[in-house]
Amino acid sequence: MISIKDIAKQAGMSAATVSRVVNGKNNVNAEKRKQILEIIEETGYVPNKAARSMVLQRSFTVGIVIPDTFNMFQRQLFSIIERYLETFGYHTIFFFVQFETSSEETCLNRLKAETLDGIILIHEIKIPAFYDYLLRTGLPAVTATFSYPGIASIHVNEEQASTDAVNHLIGLGHRKIKMISGDGFTFGRQRAEGFFQALTAADIPWEERSVVFVPHYTSEFGMYGMRELLLRDRDFSAVFAATDELAIGAIRVLKDEGIRAPEDVSVIGFDDIDISSYIVPRLTTIRQPLGEMGEQIALTLHRHISGMNSDTRQQVFSYRLIVRESTCAAAR
Amino acid sequence: MISIKDIAKQAGMSAATVSRVVNGKNNVNAEKRKQILEIIEETGYVPNKAARSMVLQRSFTVGIVIPDTFNMFQRQLFSIIERYLETFGYHTIFFFVQFETSSEETCLNRLKAETLDGIILIHEIKIPAFYDYLLRTGLPAVTATFSYPGIASIHVNEEQASTDAVNHLIGLGHRKIKMISGDGFTFGRQRAEGFFQALTAADIPWEERSVVFVPHYTSEFGMYGMRELLLRDRDFSAVFAATDELAIGAIRVLKDEGIRAPEDVSVIGFDDIDISSYIVPRLTTIRQPLGEMGEQIALTLHRHISGMNSDTRQQVFSYRLIVRESTCAAAR
């Protein structure tokens, strides 16, 4: 490995001068600068990151905590965040965490071992020790798609969005509406809450069993959820799925059962993942403003890190109902 | 940040002893070991990774180079690789690269700045400087889904698999078969090659224009490709799409045009991504053995790193044709 000393030696100057050149300080003789730059060029020298972050006590690296089974929404979100972070000069390091508490603890330990400038959570960690650490060390942090007291957060109004999704169904004349959600994370419960609220507001009677809660927000469990719904009571004309993946699985089962979507049963999803506009039928769904959210997440973190601003307010983004083919007017 | 010195001071011992305990050396008094362990426990001390990798000249970290627009196949693959690497005690750091050459250069520079134990390419880098660096420094490397002379690689026989995919179509009685592929990467050209070979072997005449090459392997471009195919000549009964995403877009256009899939046009994909078994119609496709490939990639790299073995042969995995609903016998 080629180091700063090698460059210094080759140039016949001190490491300090090379360092100055590398870091763009201006108190360096133009002649020497040029000479050093040339040597760097031809040797392909790049400063060692570990050494750099050790002296500087910062790494220009931010961590992103994300479920190891991240879904497509999360996948799109972190790509955008990554892109913005890069424009601010940060690198990214991922912490994939599984559902077990032990995995969250491992993640916390890794986090402690790294010299991070900040951290973004796209995954709702359950152990309090994690947030305690963040709060205690004052490590700049942003939570995305959920919130935690004392930490800046960015998300949409999940309940309101869900209510709107259900209202779309109600507006189409549906009265017998079910839901598939998950109980693993806050957003799943919030979306269910919004579902109940819409029904209540429309004077449509409902019971707890109107929602089936599945363990994961995947298409596989979307199938499971729809089968369960069908088993409980076939008498419904619309279903609200808490994520698009869930909706895709639900439609799959409908099709297998010879039930048409949307003619017999309308299905609405949530997230508007890429694939949703290509499948048959195209999915009606709630779109979260990925681009803006991603930008704001990166920007908020950057502000905290650079000490420009460190308020930890929640930033609530607006969503949009995207009407496509998977929902239609209720048969009368 | 709490350091090894803090622990040493609290224990009234030297940093060296703490280091020995942390690293499980056995030449430490049992009493003291216990005492130190306790302090570590209550303080939540974790050794700093940057400092560690600096002295050790290794980081227990491997880099994964992946397109920033990674598709679902790649996404599944790297999750599996990550899982295996973890069992070997490695951490992972991602290098997202875009299509531009400049992005590949940036990636190379970042790579140089990191103290990596090894690297995995799930993305076919184009600039030779990249491979030169790998070869010159002897950094343990594995390429996945493509190969490069002198570097260990893991992949399926793309051409043979494609030939088999097309043979499935031919076996179903199809004679007028088209293809949608991409020319961006070797695998796209290989898959097209397999397509031509199958046709040739079956004495079916073909022309270059039987394949439309699109810039990206996404559903969006699957739509584009199918539109182009329809424009050129509507007279075909089957299409081979080089990836499942492409197939999904292709089916979308068919549906929009009132052409039934598979009754009017059969469509076969490649990769067997998760979603393929949930969409309507379920996709007939070629499955790459993700699990085994992922394991072998991690294992091969680990062997190189630990010097157990450093041969750079290509490992070719077997694939499997998965027949589902998007293909059927040709109308006669």
Add this chain to the structure above:
DNA sequence: ATGAAAGCGCTAACAT
């Protein structure tokens, strides 16, 4: 068994 000291690659404070 334990501690002191050197050094990994780098930057910044301090001299000059």
Add this chain to the structure above:
DNA sequence: ATGTTAGCGCTTTCAT
């Protein structure tokens, strides 16, 4: 403007 020096947190000789 440039070099010398100290030190970031850690591990590893080398003494003892």
